[in-house]
Amino acid sequence: MFSLSQVTNFLIFFPALIFIMAVTLAIFGYRHDPRRLLNSWYLVVGAVILLGMPIILLASLSDTHHIGWRILSGLAFLALTLGLFDWVMLINWHFRPLRRHFRTLTIFAIILGLALAVLPFIPAHVWPTDLLTPMKYVNTALTLLGAYMCITIADFLVATWTYPRQTKLHGEHYVIVLGSGLHHGDQLSKLLKSRVDTAMRVGSIAKDETGDWPILIMSGGQGADETVSESSAMAAYAKENGYPAAAIRLEEKSTSTFENFQYSLDVIHEPHPTIEFVTNNFHVFRASVFAAMLKLNSRGIAAPTRSHYYHRGLIREYAALTWLHKTRHLLALILIIVLTIVIPWFYG
Numbered sequence: 001m002f003s004l005s006q007v008t009n010f011l012i013f014f015p016a017l018i019f020i021m022a023v024t025l026a027i028f029g030y031r032h033d034p035r036r037l038l039n040s041w042y043l044v045v046g047a048v049i050l051l052g053m054p055i056i057l058l059a060s061l062s063d064t065h066h067i068g069w070r071i072l073s074g075l076a077f078l079a080l081t082l083g084l085f086d087w088v089m090l091i092n093w094h095f096r097p098l099r100r101h102f103r104t105l106t107i108f109a110i111i112l113g114l115a116l117a118v119l120p121f122i123p124a125h126v127w128p129t130d131l132l133t134p135m136k137y138v139n140t141a142l143t144l145l146g147a148y149m150c151i152t153i154a155d156f157l158v159a160t161w162t163y164p165r166q167t168k169l170h171g172e173h174y175v176i177v178l179g180s181g182l183h184h185g186d187q188l189s190k191l192l193k194s195r196v197d198t199a200m201r202v203g204s205i206a207k208d209e210t211g212d213w214p215i216l217i218m219s220g221g222q223g224a225d226e227t228v229s230e231s232s233a234m235a236a237y238a239k240e241n242g243y244p245a246a247a248i249r250l251e252e253k254s255t256s257t258f259e260n261f262q263y264s265l266d267v268i269h270e271p272h273p274t275i276e277f278v279t280n281n282f283h284v285f286r287a288s289v290f291a292a293m294l295k296l297n298s299r300g301i302a303a304p305t306r307s308h309y310y311h312r313g314l315i316r317e318y319a320a321l322t323w324l325h326k327t328r329h330l331l332a333l334i335l336i337i338v339l340t341i342v343i344p345w346f347y348g
Helices: 004-032 037-060 065-094 096-121 129-166 190-210 230-240 257-268 284-293 307-324 326-346
Strands: 174-178 215-219 248-251 274-280 297-303
Touching (some): 037 129, 129 297, 129 326, 174 257, 190 230, 190 274, 190 297, 274 284, 284 307, 307 326
Parallel strands (some): 174 215, 174 274, 215 248
């Protein structure tokens, strides 16, 4: 048997070793390709192990058993509440008929998440005897699901925060400006103005360094409620603000971020171009994932976003990225179901 001091030392030094290894893997990953979600996953899992082991130590000691488990359960169910809210965003994003009920669904998700978060804190003697065994499985499932949501949310936030800081302005010959919806049919929104302003700033820096204006490719088609294409509205704005018309090209067919890149390649007319692209800071990482799917040698540049929209944008981006990797999350859900059955059975 191991002594208490040996167990304590293991729970202190082993997480530190794992964390160092995780950071090392993340650094190499970022140097190889900063667009991989796996890079931030290394950092998140390393940090979870480093910070989680002391909590597990609290949960394993008889004097602090309840404190440790309450902290673990609280963190897991906080993430579950956030996850339920974001699933509503995901459903709302993919099913247009539900959009008019968005506020009702959001309130329902928050109330449901908070209600579920209370379950682990209800003493066992409160439940009827015939519900004690089913509640073990329910609490196990919700705790595992909440823990998984906590890791995926943290993974996304780290990736979104670190990616723009990994990339540098290299003044590539082509800069793709990703489109966004227009206001009043032909007016740039504040988000879209921020993207075009950032692209023009990049162009000005490149002009000072190389003597040539990089080609700005304004990418965006025309929506059903728009009187002009997004690309033409962006081009007009750039020309009004002094960017040379000869250094602007239009891509007017795209209706999504993936198509922004796909159709912009047709405008570039080069087999393996190195490009930079500009979009808002909350969107730049997911856009980089699409560029990687097309095997583009690209670098993303983050345009600033006002804080009140930045947080809304983050929620939408997490939902979209979750859908993009739905197979991975489905496999994780299957594993959670298996563990939900095995863990209560193992511990009786």
